[in-house]
Amino acid sequence: MVALLGTQTFAGETMESPAPRRAVFPSLEVEVSERPVPGFRAPEVSARTVVDAPAALVYRAAGDYDAFARFVPNVRSSRVVRQAGSIRWVHQVLRLPWPFSDREYVIRVRHHTPDGARRGYRIEWKIDPVATAELAGHGTVVPRVFDGRWAIRAVGSGPRTDATYTALLDPAGSLPGWLIRYASRRMLPEVVAAVAKRARFLASGRAERRENNEPDAGR
Numbered sequence: 001m002v003a004l005l006g007t008q009t010f011a012g013e014t015m016e017s018p019a020p021r022r023a024v025f026p027s028l029e030v031e032v033s034e035r036p037v038p039g040f041r042a043p044e045v046s047a048r049t050v051v052d053a054p055a056a057l058v059y060r061a062a063g064d065y066d067a068f069a070r071f072v073p074n075v076r077s078s079r080v081v082r083q084a085g086s087i088r089w090v091h092q093v094l095r096l097p098w099p100f101s102d103r104e105y106v107i108r109v110r111h112h113t114p115d116g117a118r119r120g121y122r123i124e125w126k127i128d129p130v131a132t133a134e135l136a137g138h139g140t141v142v143p144r145v146f147d148g149r150w151a152i153r154a155v156g157s158g159p160r161t162d163a164t165y166t167a168l169l170d171p172a173g174s175l176p177g178w179l180i181r182y183a184s185r186r187m188l189p190e191v192v193a194a195v196a197k198r199a200r201f202l203a204s205g206r207a208e209r210r211e212n213n214e215p216d217a218g219r
Contacts (some may be wrong), residue, residue, distance in 0.1 A: 023047070023189035028196055030189040040145065040170050041177040047188040048164040053199040055154040055161040059121040061198035062150045062163070063111065065090045071198050073190045076102060081135065086111045089128060091135050094143075096171065103171050104140040106131035120153030144172040159203065165192050 023030040034043040051058050065088070068078035074095045082089040087110050094103040105127050112122040127146050136142060148167035155162045165188055171180065 023186075023193075025189075025193045028193055030192050032185060032189055034185065037168055040168065042168065042170045042180045042184045044166065044168040045184050045188045046164055046166040047192045048162070049192055049196060050155065051161045051163055051196040051199055052159070053161060053196070053203040054159040055121065055152050057202045058161045058163050058195065058199040059113070059123075059150075059152050061195045061202060062123060062152065062165075063109075064198070065092075065109075068092070072194045074187065081106065081131070086113075089131050090125075091131075094171070096175075100173065100175060101141050103143050103173075104132075104136045105142050105146060106135055107146060120151065122152070123150040125149070141171075141173045144170040146170075161199070163192065163196065165195075 023032055028049060030047050030049045032045065032047050034045045036043050065078050065080050068075045072078075076093040076095045078090060078092045080088050081091045087108060089106055089108055091106045092104070094105075096102055107125040108128040108131070109123060109125040112124070125146075125148055127143060129142075132142055146167070146169050148165070148169075151162075151164045151166075153162050154160070167184075167188060169180075169184060169187075
């Protein structure tokens with residue numbers, strides 16, 4: 001939610017307007033759309049872009065939960081606490097701006113990869129209330145809802161990927177509705193941009209060189 005202080009700019013945005021059409025980052029544009037959801041203060045927001053990296057690497061970046069705190073904005077901590085087949089339980093702490101407290105929860109994530117190279121990848125999640133109650137700290141504020149999904153597929157003949165991140169997040173607590181809506185519109189494009197940047201980094205081979213303690217080329 002510190003996305004309120006993010007670096008992207010929006011085309012045609014005002015505080016009262018619906019979701020902007022574009023979020024502009026260095027070397028990347030993200031299309032943003034939204035739809036109201038009855039009973040919730042926040043809309044469901046979708047952020048879509050094309051990444052100059054193979055779909056397998058975008059999928060790898062989107063599911064690299066143990067590394068989220070290093071490259072995804074507003075994530076204070078993230079770790080996989082359990083796995084069973086294609087399902088993972090991920091404990092996360094979401095950083096909110098002062099004076100609001102952080103949000104802590106466990107999401108139950110399902111990975112769909114029937115044939116990622118040809119048919120794409122899909123990741124879906126919801127908060128698991130039982131696991132959250134077991135792992136969240138005393139006095140923690142748990143989001144009212146955090147439902148989301150990634151749709152990732154290769155486009156064209158080169159290593160390019162269409163990636164869409166959709167989420168409904170109501171952080172609960174005393175945050176005013178206008179702030180939740182405004183932050184949702186800004187936060188999702190930031191996550192997409194971070195995953196795209198991570199995927200391009202993986203495609204460059206620098207991640208493997210760092211893991212093997214090898215110097216980057218030209219250094």
